[in-house]
Amino acid sequence: MTDCLVENARIVTDAGLQRGSIATEDGSIAAIGPDLSASGADAETVVQADGMVALPGAIDVHTHMHDAGLFPDDIDIGTQTASAVAGGVTTVVELPTQTPVTTPAALREKRARCEDRAHVDFGLVAGNFQDGDVDVEGFLEAGVPEFKTFTAEPYRADDAAILDLMTEVGAAGGTVRVHCESQAILDDARARLDGTDPELYPQSRPLEAELEAIGRVGWLAEYADCPLHVVHISSGSGAAVADRFASRANVPVTLETCPQYLAFSADDVADRGPFLKVNPGLKSPDEVDRLWQAVRDGTIDLVATDHFPTHREDRERGWDDIWVPYAGLPGVETMLEFLVNEGVHEGRLSWPRLLELVCARPAREAGFFPRKGSLAVGTDADLVLLRNEGYEVSAEDLAYNGGWTPFEGRTWNWRVDTVVADGSIAARDHDVLAEPGDGSFLPRGPRVSTG
Ligand SMILES: [Zn+2]
Structure with a gap:
């Protein structure tokens, strides 16, 4: 069963932006395609991502x-x-x-x-x-x-x-x-x-x-x-x-x-x-x-x-x-x-x-690849959606608890809208829905050369 269905995003690929939907299941990416509305009809959570850009977490x-x-x-x-x-x-x-x-x-x-x-x-x-x-x-x-x-x-x-x-x-x-x-x-x-x-x-x-x-x-x-x-x-x-x-x-x-x-x-x-x-x-x-x-x-x-x-x-x-x-x-x-x-x-x-x-x-x-770092089927269901909207950066809008950012007052046009981690909605509009302990330690092996 689909846990989370992200519909109609502009997905960032090696080649550029590609319109599509992303379905997750049991914490992994289960499907990516132009239209997953049929297979994802039973999704627990549906995110309408029209106009938004999707990246791997x-x-x-x-x-x-x-x-x-x-x-x-x-x-x-x-x-x-x-x-x-x-x-x-x-x-x-x-x-x-x-x-x-x-x-x-x-x-x-x-x-x-x-x-x-x-x-x-x-x-x-x-x-x-x-x-x-x-x-x-x-x-x-x-x-x-x-x-x-x-x-x-x-x-x-x-x-x-x-x-x-x-x-x-x-x-x-x-x-x-x-x-x-x-x-x-x-x-x-x-x-x-x-x-x-x-x-x-x-x-x-x-x-x-x-x-x-x-x-x-x-x-x-x-x-x-x-x-x-x-x-x-x-x-x-x-x-x-x-x-x-x-x-x-x-x-x-x-x-x-x-x-x-x-x-x-x-x-x-x-x-x-x-x-x-x-x-x-x-x-x-x-x-x-x-x-x-x-x-x-x-x-x-x-x-x-x-x-x-x-x-x-x-x-x-x-x-x-x-x-x-x-x-x-x-x-x-x-x-x-x-x-x-x-x-x-x-x-x-x-x-x-x-x-x-x-x-x-x-x-x-x-050493996290291929589990992390791409939106391929079978990888961890970690992704982020950005929406196009003008705003002024303010520490008040951040989850960060130190009360400041070096970027205070900069004018930006793209904002993190929704974050999915492990197939669940982990944050929206910088409000954190993930819980302490949701993250796991990732053991890593010796380095594999990537050139
Ligand atoms: Zn350092």
Whole structure:
């Protein structure tokens, strides 16, 4: 029997938009076709999607949602996956923040806590590794093939430690993810700055810090024969440096960027102040243009958010002293709407390219494909419908409980209407109907190369 019938949507495919209906059964996609009204006559829920665009549920492979030692009580995988599903993200990959997940035992504990609360399916990443002494096989047995490390504080590993980690992880078929900024350049830049003004912040995270670290880490990965995922590339030049290693194709290299690096430049900090405090820092308008080009032409493989939740009051303190609040932006709920509006609607991206950036490629890179990332029969019944309607972005309209968004006041024309997860209506108009615990942990195997 059909659980959910989505009628007459414009479905995004590799080739473009195609009018059709989608039927789900027992949490999977049961049928897709031009007219399913006969076979879906017994559907429990019918969604009339005339004029709406249908995508597979988006996948955010980079979030920070759960850290009992760091985040306040009301910020955890429960409230943050509610924000995710409200914005059409039906799968997340959660990374460590302050509390180490550097042993399989710590991982199992985090998994259990997240399973109790998650509104959407999730995978986990181990980290943050500051030395090379890692039980790689133990993590693989626990369903986690990805390992996070940093070239910068507060979780900095030195080159020898990164090389050790890469050697072990590469041999076992895992992937190392690296935050790439040079600590030496960051330290020097910071020492030259005097004052507390928000506009100083981007100056404390120079472009060269990113370029130097991506290059260094690229050579280390190539030498160690280890698949590399460069997280949150913040500049077009950074994408170009990372692409040198990706093009050599000796080992897979995945290039990720985030909406904040496409939406904002350092010039926007004058207006938005601490609400744009983020690491890596924002770059010049020229670098933003070059980054859009890299997203469009396929140099960048995927978009994720680096979602980092904080409360508005906490962030406000940065107006007086930008060095006080934590760096990081909430973004999981606005990622898809940002890319549809400022990417597709503005003519920078095609619908098929969007599908690749936030559904298909993340699913393949993270090891969720073919279960996630496409609207094929037999895959998980996770999908999102967007409707065409003008509005002004306001944190008040979001499910996110931190009370702010860096996109406040932007004028957009596409909005998430309905989200289906596991065959059930999970959100409507950013109101969350999914429940804590609806999401499941997704164990992942060693990496399969996708080129
Ligand atoms: Zn991160």
